[in-house]
Amino acid sequence: MRVVFLSDTHLGFDLPIRPRVQRHRRGERFFENLERVLDHATTTRADLVLHGGDLFFRSRVPPVVVDRVYQRLARFAEGGIPLGLIAGNHERSVLPPSLLLRHPNIHVFAQASTQLFALAGGTLAVTGVPFTGDRARLLDAARGAPPVEAHAHLLLAHEAFEGATVGPGNFTFRQRLDTVPLEALPEHFDAVLSGHIHRRQVLWRTRGDGSRQPIVFCGSIERTSYAEQGEPKCFAVIELGANRRLRFHELPAPPLPEPRPARYSAMRSRISTSTP
Ligand SMILES: [Mn+2]
Incomplete structure (x- = not known):
């Protein structure tokens, strides 16, 4: 898979x-x-595509942008590869509604729930939890997922997890109410896939039996701010089953232009002209 x-x-x-x-x-x-990722999934005949939230840049998006995005996703789903989506904090945990999302190959996890995907390599249970921003709610949703017989289990989330790092100063998420502690995660998930953290990285949690559970952040697909300036922008490919493998694929993302000095001098002259 x-x-x-x-x-x-x-x-x-x-x-x-x-x-x-x-x-x-x-x-x-x-x-x-986005096009590059969907092309990769199509040409490599991926079994499933999962989106970790913040599909859009904010909750109220111009209808023309919503339609453009959903039409593209529906066209992708038409190709036969299923697509699972959760909403992030930028959507305020709810994706804009549309008939285009009713395509049989598109599954939106509107609430925390588990969806079984029958794939060529076996059955895959995905527990999807839209953004909560609250470690107790995320853990309740992950633990409360009804047990499902499947060859593999994934948790799809949009949260900060303990130890994740962001920004030029390597800010590390720790011991906050919005940050999920790794040791509290249910052990049956083969992997946790999460959006929200824009820097691609993997955290490892050691289960009771000594095996390791990856928490995978593929990161954003383009730089949204200077805090992401030095980072590669990626998507991830996860292989489940006998041969487990995780790979990041880098996307083209040129550095952001430096702030223009013209603005700075304009600001300075404004200050000097306002001085009596
Ligand atoms: Mn985001």
């Missing part, structure tokens, strides 16, 4: 419908990298 995992696509970011200021816009780059 081969699962393509992408997250934090933030579609619609820097893509104004009627721009008031003419400048270089980065919005199309996010769509281009």
Whole structure:
């Protein structure tokens, strides 16, 4: 079973419908990298694609952007590869509704729930939990998932987990109410796949029997801020079954342009002219 995992696509970011200021816009780059991930899934005949939330850049998205994204996802699903989605914090835990999401190959985890996917390599149970921002709620949802017979089990989430790092100063999430402690995770999940953390990384939790459970963050598909400047942007491919493997695939993401000095000097002259 081969699962393509992408997250934090933030579609619609820097893509104004009627721009008031003419400048270089980065919005199309996010769509281009989404295209690259879907192409990879199609050409390698992946068994399943999972999206870890923050599909869009915010909760109220222009309908033209919603339609563009959902039409693309429906066209992908038409190719026969199932697609599972959860909402992130940027969607305030709910994806904008649309008839396009009713495609039989698209599964939205609208609430915390478990979906069984019958794939060529076996059955895969995915427990999807939309963004909670609350470690107790996430753990309740993950633990409360009814036991399902399957060849493999995945937890799909959009949260911060203990030990995850972000930003140039390597800020580390620890002991916060919105941060999930690894040792409390149910042990039966073969892997946890999570969005939310924009830096790609893997955390490892050691189970009671000594085996290791990966918590995989594939990261965002493009830079959303300077905090992501030095990082590779990726999606992940997870192989389950006899040969387990995890691989990150890098996406093109040129460094963000440095802030223009012109703005700085304009600011300085404004200060000096306002001085009596
Ligand atoms: Mn995000």
